[in-house]
Amino acid sequence: MEKLIENEDYYFEDGLMVLTEAYLKKRGYCCGNGCRHCPYEGEPDERPSKPKS
Template identity: 55%
Template sequence: MKEIIPIEEGDFYWSENGFRVFTAQYHYKRGYCCESGCRHCPFGYDPKTNTQ
């Protein structure tokens, strides 16, 4: 089972459409790329080429 990362101030914001958008801060805390094409991925994942 994957580790549960507690959500803290600055880890996400709400988009104008009501979606939770995780920030690079949260992704760094999580420590790995989920390869979902996240908007603020600090790991450089490109969903078009499926590479980091």
Template identity: 50%
Template sequence: MLFPKKRIELEEGDYYLTPEGYKCFTAQYHLKRGYCCESNCRHCPYGYNKKKNNSGTQPRE
């Protein structure tokens, strides 16, 4: 298992629905989760870039 799984209760502001109907998680949610999943998330606060294959362990400022 690559990342530990912990259940995070979703709150208002943790995600929004895209026009296609998908959940898009916000930086607020990612910070609550506490780590980068390296999935190239749209609102990643950790600075992951799939093309460069890097991520920080701390959120970007």
């Protein structure tokens, strides 16, 4: 796993880590948790989901 870069992949707000849109795009799928900067639109069933291992 690649090391995350502060202010590029995430930032802190009120003590919580917030993932950026850039990171979420690199990750490649929607986790379904309603992330603030989620780049994936549409109904949850239409979003790319985590690959099954």
